[in-house]
Every structure is written in C-alpha cells, then in structure tokens.
Amino acid sequence: MxxxxxxxxxxxxxxxxxxxxxxxxxxxxxxxxxxxxxxxxxxxxIPWIRHPRCPKCGRHVGCPDCSRGSDPVPIICNRSAVAYTSGMREILGQYKYRGNERLGPLLGLMLDQAYTILQSERGQTPRDGGSKQRHQFIPAFKNKRTRLWQADLLVPVPVSDSRLAERGFNQAERLADVLSRRRGVPQLPLLVRTHHTGKQSFKTRAERLADMKHAFAVNPDPAAGSQFACWLELSGQERGGRPLQIIIVDDIYTTGSTIRACAETIALWAAGFGCTLEIYSLTWARS
Structure with missing residues (x-):
C-alpha cells in the first residue's frame, strides 16, 4: 500500500x-x-502588438508622426513586439538600469514575435536553402527557391562608450544576438556612436531629431568593413542581385530619430560599395 x-x-x-x-x-x-x-x-x-495600426512605424494606435511627416523615411517599416506601457517600462528598467541580466534572453524571445509579424507581411521571396551558412556571412539568396521572407543581416544600434561602461553591455546587441541565433541571420556591428546624446526620454521630438544628427558613423574597425565587403562580394550585387534586406535592432522606438540616423548612415556607406538596400527596423517596444 x-x-x-x-x-x-x-x-x-x-x-x-x-x-x-x-x-x-x-x-x-x-x-x-x-x-x-x-x-x-x-x-x-503582455501588451503584444499583433496588428500594427500604422503600417510605417508599427504603432498600435493612431500615429500623427508618420501622417504629418513629409521627409522621405530611410526604412521600409518598423515593427515592435510590445506597446511601451508602465509594466513594460518596469521590465526594461530592471534589465538596463538595475542589472537583471536574466531578462535579456526573454526580451530577445519577445522581439522574435516582431520578426514573425514582419516576415508574414513580407510574404514569400526567392531564398536559398543554406540557412546553416548564414552565420558565415553568406547572403540569404544564393539560389532561386521560394521561401518565407528572411533578412540578410542584423545591425544593432550602438551605445556610447560612457553608456557601455555604465551598463556593461549594449542591450540592442544582446537582442540581436537572440534573434540571430533563432533565425540564422548574422549580425554585424556596422555602426558606432560618435557622441553621447544623453537620456532621450526627457526630450521633445524636435530635440531628439536634432540630437541624432551625426550621432552615428560607420564602425572604423577594419574587421567590420572587411566582413561586410566580403559578404557583399558573395551576394552577387555586382551582378545585379536583389537589394540586401537589413534590419536595424533596438530596444525602443519613440520618434524614430535613432533608427532614421542609423539607416541613413548605413545606406550612405553601402552606396559606396555600389549595392542597394532595403532597410527595416525591429524594436522590443513601441512607445
């Protein structure tokens, strides 16, 4: 018994x-x-953004920024995983400012939901079958087989040296790490931040836009440049290949000024290689 x-x-x-x-x-x-x-x-x-209301910035509510903007935007669109509510602000604060690094993989997993939405919206395009090779910076379109849309490269938004020393890590880079492992898309630190812009959450939209002008530059590390050049050569761009699909990764999208500045820097640099890009962005939260 x-x-x-x-x-x-x-x-x-x-x-x-x-x-x-x-x-x-x-x-x-x-x-x-x-x-x-x-x-x-x-x-x-969790306040997931499963059906973005604004097709450009991915906002879940009405978006006056995109509707009133007349300047051309250098990205195709942004997609975010969650709305930046007080609860989500607390989670991000624990991770970025209070050292709870156990939340990093969770935030990356949540960001992957935004990738799923972007992927479903982009539909099917010619893709290669060699996902195992993408971590070697071999572009994702070597043959003509049709597969679900896949990005070619992830570029994390860089932080300043002072911010990196303060936190000990770049949250955007860690988010991109998780996404890279899950999706088989390589990430490359193409950008550096040229100066510290201070805390953006206390600034107006105009102040943020002004702050971000010339805030980013191409990474001067020769290794980053040579990796990108090698990657472009393998892509077949010199033979008229399709535009490279690049995703900029960050934690929050507020006015889009950070994403815009990063995208403009990437596009200008890539033009020097004679290649064309389609740039997107994925952020963990949309304010």
Missing amino acids: RLRGTWSRVARSLLAPSTSDCLICGKKSRASSELTGVCKSCQAS
Whole structure:
C-alpha cells in the first residue's frame, strides 16, 4: 500500500503543471508554454502588438508622426513586439538600469514575435536553402527557391562608450544576438556612436531629431568593413542581385530619430560599395 501511494504521488507530480519563479513577477507560478521563464498570468498581460495600426512605424494606435511627416523615411517599416506601457517600462528598467541580466534572453524571445509579424507581411521571396551558412556571412539568396521572407543581416544600434561602461553591455546587441541565433541571420556591428546624446526620454521630438544628427558613423574597425565587403562580394550585387534586406535592432522606438540616423548612415556607406538596400527596423517596444 505504501509503495502504491508513493507511485501515485510521483504520477501526480509528473502530470501537474510545472511551476517556477517567474522572471517578471518573481512568484512561483504555472509556467507559460510560450515564453520561457514567465508565468501564465504575466504572459497573458503582455501588451503584444499583433496588428500594427500604422503600417510605417508599427504603432498600435493612431500615429500623427508618420501622417504629418513629409521627409522621405530611410526604412521600409518598423515593427515592435510590445506597446511601451508602465509594466513594460518596469521590465526594461530592471534589465538596463538595475542589472537583471536574466531578462535579456526573454526580451530577445519577445522581439522574435516582431520578426514573425514582419516576415508574414513580407510574404514569400526567392531564398536559398543554406540557412546553416548564414552565420558565415553568406547572403540569404544564393539560389532561386521560394521561401518565407528572411533578412540578410542584423545591425544593432550602438551605445556610447560612457553608456557601455555604465551598463556593461549594449542591450540592442544582446537582442540581436537572440534573434540571430533563432533565425540564422548574422549580425554585424556596422555602426558606432560618435557622441553621447544623453537620456532621450526627457526630450521633445524636435530635440531628439536634432540630437541624432551625426550621432552615428560607420564602425572604423577594419574587421567590420572587411566582413561586410566580403559578404557583399558573395551576394552577387555586382551582378545585379536583389537589394540586401537589413534590419536595424533596438530596444525602443519613440520618434524614430535613432533608427532614421542609423539607416541613413548605413545606406550612405553601402552606396559606396555600389549595392542597394532595403532597410527595416525591429524594436522590443513601441512607445
């Protein structure tokens, strides 16, 4: 009888939903099947942007910025995983400013949802079958087989040296790392930040746009340039290949001034190689 009771308890424990300490609320709760390390309750409360209202910037509500803007925008579109609510602000604050680096993989996994949306919107295009080769900077369109749209390269938004020293990491680079591993798309640090622009959240839209002018430059490291040049040669651009699909990765999209400045720098540099680009951006949150 005692043995039978023991086996019954074992069976019940195996069949019972697993519980763990949630990365968001810290409580021991039933784990979500969609997000590793997050409880079902917190997962259900995440303000996902599944159907962007603005087709350009990916905003989930009405967007006066895109509707009133007359200047050409250097990206095709932005897509964000979540709306930047107070709850999401707290999560990002724990990660960026309070050293909770356990949240990094979770934020990257959430960003992957934005990639899924972008991918479904772009539809099917000619792609190669060699996803295992993409980490060697071999472009994703070597043959004509049709597959779901795939980016060719991820470019994280750089942080200043002072910010890097303060935090110890670049959050955009870490987000791109997760996305790169999940999607088989290489990332390359093509850009550097030329000067520290200060905290953007306290500035007006006009101040942010002014701040971002000349805030980025091409990475002077010869290794980055040679990798990109080699990658372009393999792409077949000199033979009239299709535009390279590049995604800029960052944590938050507010006015788009950071993304715009990065995209303009990348496009200008790539033009010197005689290649054409289609630039997109993915951000974890849209304010």
